[in-house]
Amino acid sequence: MQQFIRPSSHSRPPFPDAFVETHPRCLEMSEAMRDLYAVSGGVKPEDLIRAGFTSSEIVEFRDNAARLAVLTSTKQLSIRPDLAEDMIEKARHAAPNRLPLPANAEPTRGLIQAWGEYCAARGALLLDPWPGQRERCMAVLSSYLESLPIFPAIRTSVLHAVEATMPRVTQ
Numbered sequence: 061m062q063q064f065i066r067p068s069s070h071s072r073p074p075f076p077d078a079f080v081e082t083h084p085r086c087l088e089m090s091e092a093m094r095d096l097y098a099v100s101g102g103v104k105p106e107d108l109i110r111a112g113f114t115s116s117e118i119v120e121f122r123d124n125a126a127r128l129a130v131l132t133s134t135k136q137l138s139i140r141p142d143l144a145e146d147m148i149e150k151a152r153h154a155a156p157n158r159l160p161l162p163a164n165a166e167p168t169r170g171l172i173q174a175w176g177e178y179c180a181a182r183g184a185l186l187l188d189p190w191p192g193q194r195e196r197c198m199a200v201l202s203s204y205l206e207s208l209p210i211f212p213a214i215r216t217s218v219l220h221a222v223e224a225t226m227p228r229v230t231q
Contacts, residue, residue, distance in 0.1 A: 082128065086121040089113055090128035097129070141165070144214050148221040151201060154182035164209050174204040189227045198223055 092111045096103045103126075108118050141163035142150065150160040159175035161167060181197040201222060205215045 082124065083121065085113070085117055086125050087128065089117065089121050089125035090132065093125055093129040094133050097133075144217060147205075147210075147214075147218050151178075151218060151222045152225050154179045160208075162208055162210050162214075171204070171207060174200075174207060178204050185226065189229045191229050194226060194229050197226065 089108065092108060092113070093103045096107050096111070100107070105115075105118055105122075108122075109115070113121075142160045143162075147160035147162065150158050156176050156179045159167065159172065161171075165171070178197070178200045181193070181200045185193040185197045198219065202215075202219060205218060208215075
């Protein structure tokens with residue numbers, strides 16, 4: 061029979077504040093459940109018994125321990141801010157739901173609207189390319205980029221990179 065050794069309480073991850081009053085054995089069981097689930101994809105009562113829990117502890121704590129295990133096993137992922145290359149790529153493709161946001165930029169209503177205007181201008185340029193559309197498209201993109209907290213050199217490099225990929229218009 062395999063015996064699991066639990067780490068000391070000093071190396072345990074912090075649990076959500078809502079469960080501060082939870083019994084210590086319940087916290088230990090939730091950690092064991094997370095570990096067992098990560099290894100085998102499921103948790104059986106036999107696994108918990110091998111981990112050192114009694115049948116009465118399993119009956120008493122399994123529901124709360126399972127809830128804690130789920131809450132503490134999820135991670136909050138944050139999207140990294142867009143770099144200059146990301147902003148160029150997003151501006152080239154002009155998808156309304158993928159606006160470029162560098163560090164310290166929040167997707168405000170004004171930014172979303174300005175990006176939507178650029179996407180519409182870019183779409184109009186692709187459908188009906190003529191010099192006025194091209195200039196309008198670049199002006200709208202420039203206006204959007206000016207509202208972002210980026211350096212002027214980055215703004216200029218994004219504008220030049222996007223302009224190089226736009227359709228050439230001759231009269």
